[in-house]
Amino acid sequence: MKFETEVNEKTSPKEYCNWEEVESLTRRIADKIRRSNKKYDAILAITKGGIIPARLMARELDIDHIQLIPVREKKLYKEEMPILLKDKKYLIIDEIYDSGDTFCKVYESVRNFDCDFAFLMSRSEHNSKKMYVGKILNHNKWIVFPWE
Numbered sequence: 001m002k003f004e005t006e007v008n009e010k011t012s013p014k015e016y017c018n019w020e021e022v023e024s025l026t027r028r029i030a031d032k033i034r035r036s037n038k039k040y041d042a043i044l045a046i047t048k049g050g051i052i053p054a055r056l057m058a059r060e061l062d063i064d065h066i067q068l069i070p071v072r073e074k075k076l077y078k079e080e081m082p083i084l085l086k087d088k089k090y091l092i093i094d095e096i097y098d099s100g101d102t103f104c105k106v107y108e109s110v111r112n113f114d115c116d117f118a119f120l121m122s123r124s125e126h127n128s129k130k131m132y133v134g135k136i137l138n139h140n141k142w143i144v145f146p147w148e
Contacts, residue, residue: 007098007123007140015141017121022146025120025134026053030060032132033091038116041088044069046106049095052147053120057093069106076105090115095145097122097133 006012042065045054051068058066067082069092084090090113097103097119107117118132121143126133137143 007142009142012140012142014144015139016144017146019146022053022120023056026056026060028134029118029120029132030057033061033118036129039089040091040116041065042067042090044082044090044092044110044115046092046094046102047071049145050093052145053095053118054093057091057118061091063091069109071102071106074101076102076109078109081109084110084113084115086113088114091118092116093118095120096143097124097126100124 040061040063043054043058043061043063044067045051046069048071054066058064069082070077070080090110092106092110092115094102094117103117116130116132118134120134121137122133122135123137125136
């Protein structure tokens with residue numbers, strides 16, 4: 001699912017997310033995953049924003065293997081993608097589902113593998129058993145995460 005928002009880092013009002021909220025959202029998503037009885041072989045962190053949430057989620061779910069999905073300047077570098085295996089289950093993590101642009105690029109690249117997605121925050125509701133969201137945003141403010 002992709003949609004356009006008018007949220008912009010330079011012109012939109014900002015909302016600051018602190019470490020306490022990041023930890024809380026990570027635990028909320030981990031609880032949803034545990035209730036689903038799903039188990040993952042590895043976590044895939046979408047670079048830049050997903051690296052820290054991926055590490056926190058790995059701690060919550062006791063997963064030792066983290067790999068990076070290389071997204072820089074809104075471009076997916078397919079030649080740098082980790083090698084995925086058909087018999088493994090992956091949890092892909094990013095900090096926010098905003099316009100859906102990054103999600104669509106990554107999904108297209110991994111759609112033939114067993115992957116679920118997790119986002120600390122999202123600008124839209126997702127009714128999918130393959131997507132976990134910690135918090136649905138009800139505003140058009142630019143979210144500033146503590147690692148930025």
